[in-house]
Amino acid sequence: MRRTLVTLAAIVLLGLSASPIEVTAQRGPGKGPPGGGKGPGGGQQPWGKNAGKQKLPNLVIEDVKPEGAYEVYNLLPGSADQPRIGVTADKAYRLVGYSKESRCLKFVTCDLVTGALNAKDIKLPTDAPDLGEEPRMANDGGDWCVVSDQAATIFVDVFKGKVKVAAGFDSAVAMAPPAPKGKKWRPEDKEKAEAPSGDQYHVHGGAGGRYALSLLVKWDKESKLYTGNGATVHFAEEKSVSLSWDHGRYGIPPKSRDAVCAVTDSEIIVLVTVPRKPGGFSGSTSLSTLVFDRKGNLKEAQESAEPWAGGNAPRFTLSPDGTCFVAHPEDGLHSYVIKRGSWERGYKTNYLDACVGFAPEGKVGVFTENLSPQRAALKGINLATGEAVWTTSVLHAEATGDGDDEPFTAVGPGATLVAARYGIIKGENSADEPIWLYRAKAIDFEPLSMSYDNDGKRVAVLALDRVFVLDARTRAELNSVSFENPLSSGTLGEFVTFDAKGKKILACARNKGVWLIDLATNTIEKTLPAVPGTWARAMPDFSGVVYSQSKDQGGNVMLQKLDDSEPQRVYRCEYKDAQAVCFWISDKGDQFLVAEREIGEGRLFLINEKGEPDVTYNVADADPMFVGDTTVTAFVTKRKQAVLINEVNKWTYTGINCTVVGPGSEGEAIETSFSAVFKTEELPGRSTYGVTAASPFFGGLYTGDERNCKFACPAGVLEADIAKGAMKLYAWSREPKGLAAINPKGKEFFVAGGTGLTTYKIK
Numbered sequence: 001m002r003r004t005l006v007t008l009a010a011i012v013l014l015g016l017s018a019s020p021i022e023v024t025a026q027r028g029p030g031k032g033p034p035g036g037g038k039g040p041g042g043g044q045q046p047w048g049k050n051a052g053k054q055k056l057p058n059l060v061i062e063d064v065k066p067e068g069a070y071e072v073y074n075l076l077p078g079s080a081d082q083p084r085i086g087v088t089a090d091k092a093y094r095l096v097g098y099s100k101e102s103r104c105l106k107f108v109t110c111d112l113v114t115g116a117l118n119a120k121d122i123k124l125p126t127d128a129p130d131l132g133e134e135p136r137m138a139n140d141g142g143d144w145c146v147v148s149d150q151a152a153t154i155f156v157d158v159f160k161g162k163v164k165v166a167a168g169f170d171s172a173v174a175m176a177p178p179a180p181k182g183k184k185w186r187p188e189d190k191e192k193a194e195a196p197s198g199d200q201y202h203v204h205g206g207a208g209g210r211y212a213l214s215l216l217v218k219w220d221k222e223s224k225l226y227t228g229n230g231a232t233v234h235f236a237e238e239k240s241v242s243l244s245w246d247h248g249r250y251g252i253p254p255k256s257r258d259a260v261c262a263v264t265d266s267e268i269i270v271l272v273t274v275p276r277k278p279g280g281f282s283g284s285t286s287l288s289t290l291v292f293d294r295k296g297n298l299k300e301a302q303e304s305a306e307p308w309a310g311g312n313a314p315r316f317t318l319s320p321d322g323t324c325f326v327a328h329p330e331d332g333l334h335s336y337v338i339k340r341g342s343w344e345r346g347y348k349t350n351y352l353d354a355c356v357g358f359a360p361e362g363k364v365g366v367f368t369e370n371l372s373p374q375r376a377a378l379k380g381i382n383l384a385t386g387e388a389v390w391t392t393s394v395l396h397a398e399a400t401g402d403g404d405d406e407p408f409t410a411v412g413p414g415a416t417l418v419a420a421r422y423g424i425i426k427g428e429n430s431a432d433e434p435i436w437l438y439r440a441k442a443i444d445f446e447p448l449s450m451s452y453d454n455d456g457k458r459v460a461v462l463a464l465d466r467v468f469v470l471d472a473r474t475r476a477e478l479n480s481v482s483f484e485n486p487l488s489s490g491t492l493g494e495f496v497t498f499d500a501k502g503k504k505i506l507a508c509a510r511n512k513g514v515w516l517i518d519l520a521t522n523t524i525e526k527t528l529p530a531v532p533g534t535w536a537r538a539m540p541d542f543s544g545v546v547y548s549q550s551k552d553q554g555g556n557v558m559l560q561k562l563d564d565s566e567p568q569r570v571y572r573c574e575y576k577d578a579q580a581v582c583f584w585i586s587d588k589g590d591q592f593l594v595a596e597r598e599i600g601e602g603r604l605f606l607i608n609e610k611g612e613p614d615v616t617y618n619v620a621d622a623d624p625m626f627v628g629d630t631t632v633t634a635f636v637t638k639r640k641q642a643v644l645i646n647e648v649n650k651w652t653y654t655g656i657n658c659t660v661v662g663p664g665s666e667g668e669a670i671e672t673s674f675s676a677v678f679k680t681e682e683l684p685g686r687s688t689y690g691v692t693a694a695s696p697f698f699g700g701l702y703t704g705d706e707r708n709c710k711f712a713c714p715a716g717v718l719e720a721d722i723a724k725g726a727m728k729l730y731a732w733s734r735e736p737k738g739l740a741a742i743n744p745k746g747k748e749f750f751v752a753g754g755t756g757l758t759t760y761k762i763k
Contacts, residue, residue, distance in 0.1 A: 057676050073106075105122045144156065201214065206258070233261065309329070326349075352400075358411055371393050390427050452744055646658075707722055
């Protein structure tokens with residue numbers, strides 16, 4: 001037997017060094033006569049007298065097409081994303097994109113009670129214009145949100161899927177070019193930046209997304225005056241109303257805010273400012289509140305006699321009930337809450353751009369204040385009395401921003417929650433740290449591990465920032481549990497797996513930690529530090545994690561229980577400078593398939609709970625390359641056969657080998673052994689324990705038996721037809737950047753890549 005497998009090893013290396021050609025892979029000698037007769041498991045002798053002249057078959061690859069996809073988004077924006085998040089009393093959402101081809105607005109939504117995230121496409125009606133690639137979602141979104149592009153104004157009820165088109169494009173006005181990114185700011189650019197450049201539309205969202213103020217800003221460069229007139233108030237559930245006022249005299253609303261218009265049962269109020277010196281945007285500014293009736297007739301222009309700080313004028317803001325506004329008088333360093341009409345000063349701020357926003361019904365505003373060198377206070381303030389309703393704090397870095405880069409984007413009903421680009425904060429007293437309704441660092445989706453449940457109906461995904469569960473058929477997100485601190489990019493996922501009843505998930509990331517997740521409560525029930533080793537695998541009853549110690553620690557197979565007790569030894573590695581690896585655990589957790597690696601001879605055992613061999617596989621004379629040293633995953637059949645998938649990397653080739661080892665300490669042990677090769681550069685990728693795409697991720701991602709079995713790997717699914725002695729790769733990509741999980745039924749697999757998750761069918 002040793003001679004046969006040594007010959008096989010030599011041929012593998014020969015095959016890896018030459019251009020492979022197709023040959024028929026035969027069954028191995030099995031337990032029949034040494035010559036390879038017709039005994040059980042026998043067949044033709046694969047490596048005969050002229051074996052050195054043979055070449056291994058190429059790996060057969062069948063490309064498969066996707067059946068359906070799930071795009072993975074974070075509720076929180078990345079550095080290049082629109083930061084605005086809308087909130088209701090118990091939900092949040094963000095506009096993540098627009099598809100011109102399908103005419104769909106793409107949102108990500110979050111249930112703040114369960115934490116579940118979902119992607120939602122909302123198709124625009126036929127009367128909607130074709131929007132540009134980056135339409136703007138306004139701040140202060142609630143049950144409705146305002147989406148605009150130039151004059152086009154659309155109201156969207158994200159959760160009901162309703163859309164109302166309030167206005168289309170204005171063909172007489174040129175589309176504004178996108179703002180340049182990464183341009184270095186110079187102080188001398190201030191006046192130029194504040195002055196309009198050509199005719200421009202400004203669309204300001206209203207409280208809860210229920211209305212929007214749209215106006216055409218016309219600017220005369222010679223006279224340095226506004227020359228436009230009026231604006232239009234669009235409503236989500238009413239008809240639009242036209243307003244008329246002279247922009248040159250009264251000015252226009254602050255451009256960096258959405259909350260510049262208030263609508264009550266009887267009035268419409270608009271906050272406007274204009275430089276006292278034509279074009280002098282950094283100097284003194286005049287401020288007015290224009291009061292209209294609900295038909296759009298100007299009832300009163302309330303003009304303030306005092307000067308206001310022009311440098312901060314773009315950030316002045318009006319409360320949704322129209323009773324007061326926040327602005328910076330020129331006679332001091334800070335802004336105040338100002339009572340409309342009487343100009344009486346109330347609550348004084350002590351922070352640059354202190355106003356976060358208002359509850360959609362008014363009455364309460366949210367402000368930042370200086371608290372300490374490290375932190376800023378975040379307060380809900382009663383606008384009428386100036387008293388704090390609740391107080392918490394955030395880092396100074398989390399409280400600063402400007403214009404469309406404001407860190408805070410919406411305040412929920414009654415100021416019970418605040419949406420920020422880094423999380424959803426509960427509006428309650430919490431001195432040192434805010435109470436988070438949703439918190440997850442906005443990072444690119446990077447899958448670490450994934451698996452189906454036992455019924456093949458759900459898929460669990462371990463990502464850098466969370467663990468989430470998808471419906472395998474609809475790809476709808478069912479659960480989402482975020483980590484307090486995201487894992488670093490490049491982390492290797494050891495496993496993520498469901499328990500037998502599908503009620504809990506156990507996940508493990510190498511050198512990072514272990515997490516037990518309760519799907520009923522959508523919470524992390526238990527967190528363990530990183531296991532001190534590799535080849536981690538979950539115990540079926542979730543009592544702990546089995547792993548391999550490093551060689552210098554003894555190389556033993558250990559069990560770290562979830563009860564925080566000291567690790568227990570499952571198997572003692574007998575050889576020095578070797579490592580024992582557990583490839584498989586029985587469903588009852590009472591047997592472990594263990595191999596000792598890198599000792600010069602094959603050692604393969606089926607160990608019981610006491611660490612004693614129940615089965616000793618007769619592989620002492622076999623080449624360890626095919627019975628443990630290069631094994632990347634394995635399982636044990638009902639007949640106690642060990643089915644191993646091995647990988648050999650040599651020069652520019654990779655060889656994949658399947659070896660079936662029969663139980664027993666006497667007689668021929670190798671029942672079947674066959675291989676296939678491919679050029680590594682033609683199928684690049686990353687696996688947990690190798691560098692090639694064909695190496696299956698460790699974690700028990702297989703289905704089948706000793707006749708036919710399938711293994712998930714980064715490139716797709718590797719099928720080993722043991723009856724025919726052949727292998728085939730069902731590939732979703734020839735350059736895979738992701739990983740796969742195979743359905744227990746063996747007819748489909750899920751792929752997690754850099755942009756989302758996709759279903760593929762196996763014929």
